[in-house]
Amino acid sequence: MKKIVMAVVLALLTACAGVPVSTDYSQEFDFSGVSTYAWLLPAKHADPEIDNDLVRQRVVDAVDAQFTAKGLKQVADVSQASVLVSYQLGQEDKIAIDNFGSWYTHYGYYPCYHCGYRPGFGYFGRSHFYDDDIWVRNYKESTLMIDVIDPASKKLLWRGMTKRVIPSLKTPEERRLYVLETVSAILAKFPPGSAVAR
Missing domain, CATH: 3.30.160 (Double Stranded RNA Binding Domain)
Structure with a gap:
């Protein structure tokens, strides 16, 4: 005990x-x-x-x-x-805005493990995705x-x-x-x- x-x-x-x-x-x-x-x-x-x-x-x-x-x-x-x-x-x-940059700044690790299924990653007619990846989160503090x-x-x-x-x-x-x-x-x-x- x-x-x-x-x-x-x-x-x-x-x-x-x-x-x-x-x-x-x-x-x-x-x-x-x-x-x-x-x-x-x-x-x-x-x-x-x-x-x-x-x-x-x-x-x-x-x-x-x-x-x-x-x-x-x-x-x-x-x-x-x-x-x-x-x-x-x-x-x-609260609101948090995270900018993860373009695909080559985080290729191969989180949060881009799902990038192949997003527009611009080869599955939707483009071979590259150069736009910024911006996530907006709402939370309570x-x-x-x-x-x-x-x-x-x-x-x-x-x-x-x-x-x-x-x-x-x-x-x-x-x-x-x-x-x-x-x-x-x-x-x-x-x-x-x-x-x-x-």
């Missing part, structure tokens, strides 16, 4: 290594004294596709798991908390920000953020693992100095 748990942890850490994370924090605050936290849940996003009860629970569970692993204890009483934690979600439609806040002043002390292309997620378990991977990558850098900046 221990080997299985270690394998899962290693797989998660490997996946997290590819998630781009940026952080910012107060250099005046002593993060070494942080031992407890309480939730300051944000208002739900206007778009229920982005933030709903299921998404919210996955984010909360993932943050709780990471903070527990770091030795932080969750408290219900805000007055007993060293810090407050909150999050923000966003989603944006998600943003997750995790904020650590001072309980007294309500000022932001630390923020971790990542933007990721949303993959095809078909099951609740795939969605849970996606959120867990994202949150784990962000909180790997909390407190400041706990991870080597990439």
